[in-house]
Structures are given as structure tokens and as C-alpha cells.
Amino acid sequence: MKSDKISELTTNRMSIYLRCLNELADEGIRTVSSEKIAKRFHLNSAQIRKDLAYFGEFGVRGVGYYVEELRTHLRKILGLNKEHCVAIIGAGRLGTALTDYYGFSQTNFSVAALFDADQSKIGQKVGEVEIFDIKDFAEVAERDKIDVVVIAVPAEFAQSVLEQVTNAGIKAVMNFAPSPLKVDENVKLKTIDLTTSLESLSYFLAQPAAKNGRK
Amino acid sequence: MKSDKISELTTNRMSIYLRCLNELADEGIRTVSSEKIAKRFHLNSAQIRKDLAYFGEFGVRGVGYYVEELRTHLRKILGLNKEHCVAIIGAGRLGTALTDYYGFSQTNFSVAALFDADQSKIGQKVGEVEIFDIKDFAEVAERDKIDVVVIAVPAEFAQSVLEQVTNAGIKAVMNFAPSPLKVDENVKLKTIDLTTSLESLSYFLAQPAAKNGRK
DNA sequence: TGATGTGAAGCGGTTCACAGCC
DNA sequence: GGCTGTGAACCGCTTCACATCA
Numbered sequence: 484m485k486s487d488k489i490s491e492l493t494t495n496r497m498s499i500y501l502r503c504l505n506e507l508a509d510e511g512i513r514t515v516s517s518e519k520i521a522k523r524f525h526l527n528s529a530q531i532r533k534d535l536a537y538f539g540e541f542g543v544r545g546v547g548y549y550v551e552e553l554r555t556h557l558r559k560i561l562g563l564n565k566e567h568c569v570a571i572i573g574a575g576r577l578g579t580a581l582t583d584y585y586g587f588s589q590t591n592f593s594v595a596a597l598f599d600a601d602q603s604k605i606g607q608k609v610g611e612v613e614i615f616d617i618k619d620f621a622e623v624a625e626r627d628k629i630d631v632v633v634i635a636v637p638a639e640f641a642q643s644v645l646e647q648v649t650n651a652g653i654k655a656v657m658n659f660a661p662s663p664l665k666v667d668e669n670v671k672l673k674t675i676d677l678t679t680s681l682e683s684l685s686y687f688l689a690q691p692a693a694k695n696g697r698k
Numbered sequence: 699m700k701s702d703k704i705s706e707l708t709t710n711r712m713s714i715y716l717r718c719l720n721e722l723a724d725e726g727i728r729t730v731s732s733e734k735i736a737k738r739f740h741l742n743s744a745q746i747r748k749d750l751a752y753f754g755e756f757g758v759r760g761v762g763y764y765v766e767e768l769r770t771h772l773r774k775i776l777g778l779n780k781e782h783c784v785a786i787i788g789a790g791r792l793g794t795a796l797t798d799y800y801g802f803s804q805t806n807f808s809v810a811a812l813f814d815a816d817q818s819k820i821g822q823k824v825g826e827v828e829i830f831d832i833k834d835f836a837e838v839a840e841r842d843k844i845d846v847v848v849i850a851v852p853a854e855f856a857q858s859v860l861e862q863v864t865n866a867g868i869k870a871v872m873n874f875a876p877s878p879l880k881v882d883e884n885v886k887l888k889t890i891d892l893t894t895s896l897e898s899l900s901y902f903l904a905q906p907a908a909k910n911g912r913k
Numbered sequence: 914t915g916a917t918g919t920g921a922a923g924c925g926g927t928t929c930a931c932a933g934c935c
Numbered sequence: 936g937g938c939t940g941t942g943a944a945c946c947g948c949t950t951c952a953c954a955t956c957a
Contacts, residue, residue: 491898492926498897502876516938524878529928529941536940544939545935561897562904580795584892592896631899655899661717663739671902673895677799680888681807682713682776683706684846684870687886689777707948731916744919744950751918759917759956 493534494561499524500531501557508550516547567592568628572617572644573635574599577659579609581633595627600640617644621651631655638662645672708749709776714739715746716772723765731762782807785844787859788851789814789822789829792874796848797824810842815855832859836866846870853877860887 503524507515517535521528535541535548538560542548558564571578574597582594597614599605605616615623623629632648634641634656641660648656655671658664661678718739722730732750736743750756750763753775757763773779786793789812797809812829814820820831830838838844847863849856849871856875863871870886873879876893 490926494898494901495891495894497901498891498894499878501897502893518938525880527928528938529930530926532939533927533941540940542939543935544933545937547938560901560904562900563897567896567900567903576795576798580791583791590893590896591900630903631896655903657895657899663714665740671899673899675890675892675895676713677890678717678805679710679713680872680890681782681805681846682716682778683709684872684886684888685777685782685806686709686712686775688782688845688870689775689780705948733916742950743916744952745948747917748919748949755918757917760915761957762916 489537493537496526496530496534497538497557497561499526500534501554501561501563504550504554504557508554512550514547514549517542519547563591565591567631568595569593569631569633570596570598570620570624570627570629570648571633571635572598572620572648573637574601574604574607574609574614575635578633578635581635582609582612592631595629596623598623617647620647624648624651624653629653631657634658634660636660704752708752711741711745711749712753712772712776714741715749716769716776716778719765719769719772723769727765729762729764732757734762778806780806782846783810783842783844784808784846784848785811785813785835785839785842785863786848786850787813787832787835787863788849789816789819789824790850793848793850794824796850797827807846810844811838813838832862835862839863839866839868844868846872849873849875851875 500520503520517528517531520526520531532542535553539556541553541556569592571581571594578597578599582597594612597609597612598617598620599614600617602616604614607614630653632653632655634644634648636644638660639662641658641662642664645656645658645664645666649667649670654669656666656673658672658674659677660674661676664672664674666672715735718735719730732743732746735741735746747757750768754771756768756771784807786796786809793812793814797812809827812824812827813832813835814829815832817831819829822829845868847868847870849859849863851859853875854877856873856877857879860871860873860879860881864882864885869884871881871888873887873889874892876891879887879889881887
């Protein structure tokens with residue numbers, strides 16, 4: 484089946500599958516069935532097959548999937564066969580922490596630049612990464628081939644920062660500000676809302692526990 | 699309608715609604731209809747009504763909702779009428795950044811303790827917050843009335859840390875490790891997987907853009 | 914009249930179950 | 936025999952549309 488409209492849930496799972504395969508590959512496993520993956524990583528085998536089938540016929544009936552081959556496919560599909568350059572806007576606590584977040588280095592993402600509006604921070608470095616004036620975003624982004632932006636600024640500035648980076652041609656943005664952002668539909672925005680996550684945990688704690696009865 | 703089984707999607711939205719109401723209250727708005735909220739914050743009015751109706755009949759036909767009153771209800775429902783004490787496991791970059799994350803202080807969450815296994819870090823402080831030995835978790839958690847734990851350790855340690863904190867009676871955990879964790883069903887686990895989010899953005903960038911055609 | 918609360922329809926994603934192929 | 940790829944059934948969430956009520 485050819486990819487037509489792939490849901491975000493599916494692409495998220497593709498990322499998970501790749502992680503699973505990496506683990507299997509590290510153990511020297513050469514082939515694996517969807518059933519084996521499902522059992523081991525607590526997933527559903529039919530869903531694995533269906534997800535993969537959206538992108539091609541990678542499996543061999545009676546055998547399963549070749550681990551190395553499937554990894555290569557997944558990396559290609561996820562666009563991980565090329566390096567991505569990340570800029571982080573907001574050189575506060577969160578922004579600087581993300582700058583040398585292990586997850587960025589592990590995969591094909593490298594943080595090329597930090598941006599802030601605070602003049603006292605500009606010119607300083609976090610590890611190897613320089614802090615630039617947000618005013619110079621378009622210019623620096625162009626020069627450093629930035630293709631992914633992380634927004635780690637206070638909520639009230641998030642929308643204007645978003646507009647600034649999309650105007651500069653950025654198409655992929657990860658937002659940590661707890662703020663409902665409007666964005667062009669040709670731009671991919673992923674918001675990670677820690678406040679909502681926390682409050683959802685709080686809701687759970689406020690429930691009458693239901694120790695034994697239901698769920 | 700009485701709450702029977704509320705989905706996590708609903709509770710997440712409740713958190714969003716509270717945020718919207720806070721904004722309205724700041725502007726001095728006293729009453730608001732679901733339609734008004736929907737328009738302003740790009741939500742669906744029927745969904746707002748349905749979500750709220752799960753928890754009670756808060757609205758007045760012909761009028762809408764009383765902003766202050768509804769805020770109070772939402773805070774109560776989300777368990778935000780009591781203070782929550784958070785412990786963060788892993789005093790690395792991410793853990794220390796989260797320690798004075800503005801979101802924690804803004805709402806009713808306060809970070810009471812950090813934990814790590816690295817002996818050289820133990821006893822140090824991040825702001826006001828002391829770093830303890832993870833071995834002493836149960837004891838410190840009891841003393842400081844910890845009820846929420848954030849896991850910010852490398853993936854390979856996440857499962858054992860999770861077991862340690864749940865054994866100590868913790869019922870709500872937020873996990874940043876890119877690792878599929880198994881947990882008791884009476885414990886609420888929220889995983890925030892930055893790697894998957896990034897790879898999902900990467901997938902989007904790898905698509906042939908579809909500038910004008912579909913979507 | 915105006916806005917809520919809600920049954921019913923609609924929709925999208927997940928799971929089942931099996932035909933098809935190695 | 937074993938496992939994939941996939942139509943069909945299923946399930947849960949979202950949206951519609953309207954009866955209901957201040």
C-alpha cells in the first residue's frame with residue numbers, strides 16, 4: 484500500500500519500532516516476526532504489520548522481517564538518513580538543558596544555535612553552542628541550515644516567536660510553552676505541555692483510588 | 699452525568715479549559731458560553747459542553763458558565779485545591795532544569811527533592827532543593843510527603859527507578875526516559891518521549907511537502 | 914431567545930481473523 | 936507450517952443536531 488495519509492499516531496509508533504529494532508540489532512538478532520516484537524515490547528502484532536504495510540511490503544511471509552533491512556527502511560521513512568539542525572529559542576533553564584539533551588546527540592539531531600532576547604545572554608555559550616539575538620534568527624537559521632526549532636520561552640512570547648521562525652521558513656517546531664498556538668497548516672507543530680501532563684496526574688491522584696473495583 | 703470512566707483525553711482538555719478560564723478571569727469576564735470559549739481558543743463547543751457535563755451541570759441555559767465558579771470546579775476536579783510535592787529522579791541536565799521549571803511553581807506543584815545515584819552530587823543543592831541518594835527514596839518521600847515523581851534518568855535505569863518509587867507507594871509518575879515502561883495499573887504513568895516527538899517532526903520534513911494539493 | 918446537556922450519527926484508529934504467499 | 940498483508944468488525948472519541956430549560 485502506498486502512503487496516502489499517515490496519522491501522527493502511526494509515525495510515533497514508527498519511531499518506537501525503530502527503537503525496538505535497534506535493541507534487537509544490538510543483540511545480534513537477524514530476523515524477527517511481528518508477534519515476537521509485540522510480545523517483547525508490549526505492542527499489538529496486527530498493528531505493527533499494518534503500520535509497516537503503509538510504507539511498503541517489508542516482510543517475508545513465513546519468516547518475518549529482516550532486522551537490519553527494516554531498520555534502514557525506518558530510518559529512511561523517518562527522515563533520519565540526513566542530519567537535522569536544531570535551534571532552541573529561549574536560553575533559560577529548559578532551553579539550556581535541552582541543548583545538550585542526550586536524545587539530540589544520540590540520533591541525527593544536533594543543536595546548532597540558541598536564541599534569546601535578553602541582551603546579557605547574547606554571545607555567551609552553552610557548551611559549544613552560541614546564544615544569538617532572536618532578532619537575527621532568519622539570518623543565522625539560513626547560515627546554519629536550521630530545519631527544526633524548539634520553543635522554550637514563556638507562554639506570552641510563544642506565538643510571536645512561532646511566527647518569527649515560520650516566517651523565516653521553518654517547517655517543524657516543537658513547543659514547550661503552555662499556550663495554544665496557531666500555525667500554518669504547512670508547518671508541523673508539536674506541543675509538549677508539561678502543565679497539562681502534571682494536572683492530568685493530579686486528576687488521577689484526586690480520584691477515589693478505586694483500589695479493587697473497576698480498573 | 700456522574701463520572702464513570704473519564705478518558706485521559708478529557709482530563710487533558712479539562713486542564714486546557716482551566717487555562718482558558720484563567721485568561722478570561724484575568725480580563726474580568728464574568729460569564730462565558732461554550733461557543734465563546736470555542737471560538738476564542740479554537741476548540742469545539744459541543745466537546746466543551748460534553749466534557750464539563752461529565753462532571754456536573756455547571757452551566758446555565760441561556761446564559762453560559764460563570765467563569766469564577768467554573769474555575770473553582772475545575773481546580774477541584776483536577777485536584778489542584780491541594781498542594782502536590784514533586785520529587786525528580788536524576789539530577790542531570792534535564793532533572794535540574796525541571797527543578798525550577800516555571801510550570802511547577804505556577805500551579806500547585808512544588809519540587810521538594812532531587813535524587814541521584816552519583817555520590818558526588820548527593821548533598822548538593824539546586825536552588826533550594828537538595829539532592830538525595832536514590833537509595834533513601836522511600837524514607838525521604840515519606841518525610842516530605844512526595845506524591846508525584848518525575849523520572850529524568852537514562853533509559854536503561856528507568857524501569858528499575860520506576861519500580862523503586864512505586865514500591866515506595868508513589869501513584870503518579872511522569873517519565874522522560876525514552877523507554878517502554880511496565881507499571882501497575884493502579885499507578886498513573888505519563889511518558890513524554892522527546893525522541894519520538896523529534897522523529898515525528900523529522901518524518902514530516904521528509905515528506906514531499908504537498909504544498910498545494912491535498913490536506 | 915439563547916445556551917446547555919445529550920442521544921445519535923459520524924469518523925478514525927485498533928483489533929480480529931483469515932486469505933495469500935514463502 | 937509460519938507469518939505477512941489486509942478487509943471487516945469493533946470500539947471509542949468527536950461532532951452534530953435538537954429537545955430542554957432559564
